[in-house]
Amino acid sequence: MPQHKILLDESQLPQAWYNINADLPVPPQPVLHPGTKEPVTPDFLSVLFPMSLILQEVSTDRWIEIPEPVRDIYRLWRPTPMYRALRLEKALDTPAHIYYKYEGVSPVGSHKPNTAVAQAFYNKEAGTRALTTETGAGQWGSALAMACNMFGLDLEVYMVKVSYHQKPYRRIIMENFGAQVFASPTDRTNYGRSVLAENPDSPGSLGIAISEAVEVAATSNGGKKYSLGSVLGHVLMHQTVIGIESLQQMELAGEYPDIVIACAGGGSNFAGFSYPFLHQNFTAGKKTRVIAVEPASCPTLTKGRYTFDYGDTAAMAPIVKMHTLGHTFVPPGIHAGGLRYHGMAPSVSALVDHGDVEARAVQQLATFEAAVQFSKAEGILPAPESAHAVRVAIDEALRAKESGEKKVIAFNLSGHGHFDMSAYEQFHQGKLQDHEYPTALVEEAMAHLPQVTMS
């Protein structure tokens, strides 16, 4: 009988992160200064990040050892379980075997503590007193609040205003861990005040909140550093514990995935799950198809342009080459499924551009339908973000049924949805609708791209 759960014990916790910089089929593009548009110096980045993380960002070492204090905290919930979705397979009547790695068992319910703990550790080691960050619905903020508390760092969180008011529970989790949470745009920063002057009722956005958190760190004379929950290379690398464990678990199950799937907002859970499998594609002759899934209403990889753009709305963050909807992008109000960032991690963008990774956009209703179907079969209520991966896993399993192929499909269930019940309520009440972000708006936003001479 195949088992539902494929478990590792603590002794099998990974000892090192996998750094895809060592194996990227295309050379990484430079990171540019938002003002001069010339490649940034470590000095510029060191205002925001400790040197250890800057060095990880540019390292080409394939394996980077995980410090023991970080592994010690990982052991609170890692290794995470992998499941064979036997009941979903049966419900779909598919010959495909479906596996999912479950990151919702972390203390805050998502993959995000994998990097939050590492970033808090390196900042503490470097003598940082406090961190600043942004958060949308609060998944990243609550992960970093937990980690900062464990390492004795203060934390200021700039939380998108509409979420601050509509989604109080993760804010309370952050406050419980001792973090200060502000509804962004705030009057604490020059940028926040300028946004409020133009529009006192601004609901805020992730891009605005990033700009505020960056400004506070950059003007703190060194006491405060900034922390980002996705997109940057070191963040993606910290997440590779997910895929490294998954490789061991697939081996225990005696199978190897034909298809690997994860949702992509900034790219961190996608990279964390899929890069160790891509390593096998690059170096061990495996031919796994790797699919990044995004919402049709925030279609960064499938409709965005692959070009240099700012990381934030205020054009204060570094410029990187990535798929982008334009840094002026505002997600449609009707969109309930997360994954709202205008850009994408540069390495994920490069791999999509080079053809190593497929990108797929899915509609909102089909995504929630898949989440409900999955929960009825497997009992776990996915985060709306993770539901995008569930949708494509089900689609691929149905395709295998049509063709009669016994495909092995593995996807990352990046978190549970227990704090996102209002999105599920809207779905069940028929208040959600499909929405496709118009290509014309992407074209318009391209007028605001930074004028970069290289590329």
Ligand SMILES: *Cc1c(COP(=O)(O)O)cnc(C)c1O
């Ligand atoms: C934040 C989050 C995401 C999206 O971020 P990535 O960096 O693209 O992984 C996906 N799933 C969950 C559960 C999240 O909390």
